[in-house]
Amino acid sequence: MSGFERYFADPEFVSRYVEQGPAAFMPGHAGVLQMAGVLIAEAAPADGAVLVVGAGGGLDTRALAQMEPGWRFVGVDPSWKMLELARVVIGDEVSARLELIEGTVTDAPEGPFDAATLILVLGMIPDDGSKLRLLREIRRRLRSGAPFVLVDRCDDRQGPDFRRNIDRYAAFARASGVAAETVAGAYESQKANPGLVPAERNEALLVEAGFIDAELFYRGMEWRGWVAYA
Template identity: 55%
Template sequence: MKALHFDDADFARHYVEDGPGRFVPGYAVMQRMAAQLIAERAPEGADILVLGAGGGLETLALAQVQPNWRFHGVDPSAEMLALAKTVCGPVLSRTEWTEGYIQDAPAGPFDGATCLLTLHFVPDDGGKLETLGALRRRLKPGAPLVLVDLCLDKAASNYDDRRDRYARFALNSGADADDVEATRTRLKEVLHTVPPARNEALLAEAGFKGIELFYAGLSWRGWVAYA
């Protein structure tokens, strides 16, 4: 499902300039870990699929530590992809882009894939499972997927407390108060967050093996799993 606020050029630009690092604990370190985990299985000249690539931040981060990798970024937002091409200017020759969803991506097969800060936009009505299944089908056997997702159980009694904790971290990290409040609202009204165990079950149902938690920051979780 497209997150409509990313179609606004000003919002997209602000997100890239001042977004994830203030809302995601250890954002830069998490990206370095993702690159390391993929490199454990991927060849030197790997082809990497990046789902939710709009903005280009993770593609640039991966490309800077792996100078021979090539990337195919997929995102439904034209505004975010336009920014990604600007952000990835230093490595643009190693990138290709698809405006759309995972079903629109090339068949590959790829040597690795990422789905960072993205799956929580997809409803858990079969959409999450189809997304993960489509990722697996585009990977070579044994290739790694790195998934990082915001894991909040909307049915839990402490849901509002966890949402407040998320907001406090962003405020303490220097995020604008209005941005934080708007994001806190989107958590409830736009995002389709699920608890960590649900993501692990979906990965297994989609056919991934060796599912391993490698990152936890407040309500964010990250796994590596293998096709």
């Protein structure tokens, strides 16, 4: 066993990601994934196909798979390391209804899918047309009326509260027990993140990409979650 595979076979490494990854940075992460499942179940069939964009790490797929044993999943992520971690986190019991693809949304099958998620991904994508292209590619893979769950951290870099908000982001992670050097690195990445946009921008992009009836179902500090429909 070599390189990262060794880490992914190490239960301590995997549990550190599960407990100190997104769950330690985003308030109420487990509840958000549970709400995502509830919102998808409202509009998708019990044997529906779910497209998980940015499926690396596996937390979103694992939570949804536990909620509905009939859902089938296609997950895409450009990072094979994150996909390997996803395989471990999601677990063997889901493998029969899971396909993981190394790549971006354009490498996903055409569908149509009955639901899609984009959780903690859009904020990493620059707003130079790339965010819109990603949302459009998801939208065109969904059947009409299918739910789409978008979750991300948003902020206005030019706004008066930008510094306060990013200090809170770091303070929350520290309070979750994340190591100081990890928090410091995340703080600098967020501060310089070219993909960070205000919440209103995400709402405008959803409309431009063709989604309708977007509803904000979650806000925790500057983190937001929307459900919208194709």
